Amino acid sequence: MxxxxxxxxxxxxxxxxxxxxxxxxxxxxxxxxxxxPPGRNFVLAAGLPQVVDYLLNxxxxxxxxxxxxxxxxxxxxxxxxxxxxxxxxFTGDLxxxxxxxxxxxxxxxxxxxxxxxxxxxxxxxxxxxxxxQSLISSKAARMVEAAxxxxxxxxxxRRAHTPEAGVLGARAAYxxxxxxxxxxxxxxxxxxxxxGTAAHSWVMSFCSEQSAFRHxxxxxxxxxxxxxxxxxxLQAARRVVELGRPxxxxxxxxxxxxxxxxxxxxxxxxxxxxxxxxxxxxxxDEYKIRNLVAEGAPIDxxxxxxxxxxxxxxxxxxxxxxxVELDIHGIQRFTAKLSPDKLSVPxxxxxxxxxxxxxxxxxxxxxxxxxxxxxVLLGGRLVEPxxxxxxxxxxxARSLAQLPPALRQLEVGEGWPVILSRExxxxxxxxxxxxAG
Numbered sequence: 001m002x003x004x005x006x007x008x009x010x011x012x013x014x015x016x017x018x019x020x021x022x023x024x025x026x027x028x029x030x031x032x033x034x035x036x037p038p039g040r041n042f043v044l045a046a047g048l049p050q051v052v053d054y055l056l057n058x059x060x061x062x063x064x065x066x067x068x069x070x071x072x073x074x075x076x077x078x079x080x081x082x083x084x085x086x087x088x089x090f091t092g093d094l095x096x097x098x099x100x101x102x103x104x105x106x107x108x109x110x111x112x113x114x115x116x117x118x119x120x121x122x123x124x125x126x127x128x129x130x131x132x133q134s135l136i137s138s139k140a141a142r143m144v145e146a147a148x149x150x151x152x153x154x155x156x157x158r159r160a161h162t163p164e165a166g167v168l169g170a171r172a173a174y175x176x177x178x179x180x181x182x183x184x185x186x187x188x189x190x191x192x193x194x195x196g197t198a199a200h201s202w203v204m205s206f207c208s209e210q211s212a213f214r215h216x217x218x219x220x221x222x223x224x225x226x227x228x229x230x231x232x233x234l235q236a237a238r239r240v241v242e243l244g245r246p247x248x249x250x251x252x253x254x255x256x257x258x259x260x261x262x263x264x265x266x267x268x269x270x271x272x273x274x275x276x277x278x279x280x281x282x283x284x285d286e287y288k289i290r291n292l293v294a295e296g297a298p299i300d301x302x303x304x305x306x307x308x309x310x311x312x313x314x315x316x317x318x319x320x321x322x323x324v325e326l327d328i329h330g331i332q333r334f335t336a337k338l339s340p341d342k343l344s345v346p347x348x349x350x351x352x353x354x355x356x357x358x359x360x361x362x363x364x365x366x367x368x369x370x371x372x373x374x375x376v377l378l379g380g381r382l383v384e385p386x387x388x389x390x391x392x393x394x395x396x397a398r399s400l401a402q403l404p405p406a407l408r409q410l411e412v413g414e415g416w417p418v419i420l421s422r423e424x425x426x427x428x429x430x431x432x433x434x435x436a437g
Contacts, residue, residue: 003058028111028112031110039411041407046137048099058122092112092377104358105418108351110130126321136169146410152303155308198226234267237250284307324348334347346427351372
């Protein structure tokens, strides 16, 4: 894993820790959701396997080290630091909530405890990887909820910010409840069901629409899905009826979807294709999907792209990776940021969830309900195999179903109760008093 995929200040701080003799200090850094994204009632945790892979394979290559030596910021750094980087490995601990867990403002998603350089360098990568996938999984969950049981297919790679973001976005969308993806690599890499047959260019490449449909059915058989709005959708639907089976159904990608879907459904049914499905696509989001369902549009599945793969209405997550605790040769010191708009809470933590509320407590406290933060890596080694993607998806479905209906709706509802334990409140007061004094 490329150790240079980080912000420069992570590496300059690493050099500073080393040169000032603090590289052995054990630090606890915590990834916390500061605020929920606008319009959201929860964030659905995703991205943990990528974090684990990153930490277990984090290395500085000779080329990485040679590059750092050329930078002016490292001119005064001793050769011993670069020798340290050549042997760098993550030897610390990682605690995290399982993928598919809904979280709320102020709650930690994971924490890293390791020698301070090992805990500091991952900051940039962890924030990017976890924030992105968690945003997409949360957006997908909203779309799946809006669809009311109809399948939602992820179509977003061509609109994702990079091709790899498309792959990881497909993975996150599957956790959030999407039935399948159009991304073939996501299907191969993660075992996600894949969907899709042909685009408008297929139709336009033939001299006639009828010929395009006929040849698609010859190639795809019962999996053929005809896109019918390249020219005139109702006439295209009639051509589909003339050809008959085999086919899966048709896709509408534009126009007045409620009216068109009703007209197309009537044409298909009257032509004996009562089992043919209608998929709708075309810049759909959760609100448009909800409206289509509410209007009773006879749409069997939804294909979503741009709005999902970019979390377009809320494309960033207010999360922070902050130092909360230090162990300096056996002496424990708690740390917190006191900036009014960016307060942090000292000490490693645990989150306990029962049927009515969450309690954020100090790590090591006993509490009622499920303890969400679980050991994943100890001493740089994986404790046990991570849950599979299907298990994460099932956890998400189960956990979301247990939330109050007001939190599953698209509008912002009354928040899930999140309180601090008495011991944590006392630690906050002591720490802030010590730091302010």
